[in-house]
Amino acid sequence: MNTVVLLACTGLGLGALYFLVASGLSLIFGLMDVLNFAHGALLSVGAYAAWWAAGDGGMGFWLAVPFGTLVGTGAAVLLELVLIRPLYARPRDQILATVGVGLALPALLMGIWGADARPFPQPAALAGTVRLLGAVVPVNRFVLIGAALLVLLALRLFLARTRYGLIVRAGVEDRAMVTALGIDVRRAFTLVFAIGGAAAALGGALAGLYFGSVNPGQGTGLLIFAFVVVVMGGTGSVTGAAVASVAVGLVQQFANYYTAAGLGDLSVVVLLAVLLLVRPRGLTGRLA
């Protein structure tokens, strides 16, 4: 029982991390048809910014996380304005450009701070454990879950209650029609990139807490699982991404523990292929 609770909490924490990466990825792909291969790099940028702020920047953990999120948001907006927007008429080149950025950014981080994992400072309030149903669970799992729930709530409110949320929803549904109605969708593109970058960077800062360290390849390693979540949840669907990330996180944790190590990762990846083949429309799902 103890093990099951611990695995479930860890799986949910991992799922929360996936959600933070995948929600932005899903919105970006749903609205703009851009599969953002640089999204993992944005996570790494957020993680390193938070790590730097907490250590060398002397900000302390509670300021470092917003700082990391802010830096990641800035990087995402810059990416959209400088690289994605000029290539608007060449969709394949947009993807290739994000591949290039996805290669170059981790290399840049590696060049500045080295390839080795750097220990992430844990604030005393979050370093402990909680007893839950007899199991000893690290607190940081709940921090991740809480952050993901907040982001989910904020995104739902934004999409349902604001004018820009309406434009984003309409754009996912039918971009050409929104443009025909005289609304500049490109502003929504930048906005969606900013939101996605913020969520990913927040995920990066909290991933430092979860894994205990940051390394340049962290984000890219998480990206493939975020792809699985996007496809499973249906593109453009934030709620779908939330459900799918919980499922993927749990499946991965339990399969990794109860069967041979690595089988969980493998099963999730195979799940991606199977889903795409059985339900190819999963990539063009509707907003929910």
Add this chain to the structure above:
Amino acid sequence: MTAVLKRWWPLGPLVLLLLAPYSALPLPGLLDGPLGSPGSLQLLALCLLYGALASGYDLLLGRTGLLSFGHALYFATGLYATDLAMLEFRLPFAAAALFGVACSVALALLLGSVGLRVTGIAFSMVTLAFAQAGAILVQRNPGGLTGGEEGRSAPADLLPDSLVGIQHTANLYWIALAHLLLTLAVVHWTASSPTGRVWAGIRENERRVEVLGLRPYGFKLVAFVVAGGLAGAGGVVYLLLTGGATPQAASSDATLALLVMVVLGGSGTRWGPLLGGVLYTWAAHRLGDLATSAAVAGLPAALRVPLSQPLLLLGALFVAVVYLLPGGLARLPARLRAGRTGRTADTAAVPVSEGVA
């Protein structure tokens, strides 16, 4: 005369490449030792191998318009299957190599026939998923077969004597060159065959090909299997060149590197992918040497950081090529010519760079 020159000029570089091992020409800056030294030949052979792999990959990307993110899987299959056939079944090298290529072809046929049921970005992600599954399998070392992180080195006793040892690097170099020629011949021949014309049609507009009464599925599968087989043969050459199989060959970075090579050189052109593969491999190695040199370590941070990370420079170069030079380096001469003859020619050159890319 010029017509003959236009058709047969590749023979010149080919003869030069064939004779390279006999040359002691020093190329300071380009290569560490003289041209015919084992170290230089090894690097040249790797350049030719990646040129060939990129050319084979372009059969999918540039000729048929299929964006596969899992091409490294077939390369790694050829590599590991050949190695394991020698280690586990004690097959002689020639039989093991045949077995390796057959495995690549079979796997490409199987996964291609499944993956090509979906199109567009879904296909890209299915190939990514398959390749990632392969990479995880290799990493996890099932039954001690793949050797995990360390990989498995090839058994020297089963390899022909003429292919083992530093004094025989020239033989490996010629094998890499032969693989390149084979790849170029296959790509050229298939692309100009009736099937190749259908590939070009699929690349431009798949729906129209269907309207003409042809099923794109079968044609795409042929491209996928041919490219997979060529990559498998590349894996065999890589095994000989590096003397073992390592999991880096199966990683998604390996596929992304091929993608970068093809786009850098110019996808859909005859020489572009080769050029891109050679340049990328050479740059990655030379920049890697530069990164660890004492001269770089003494530079200020603003210069040291980019110079110590080959992937940063190559990634930035890649983005720049995508952004500024659609069509890759192979289109550079045509663009320069168009730029020189004025603005009217410039507008006329646009369909060329868009159409065949």
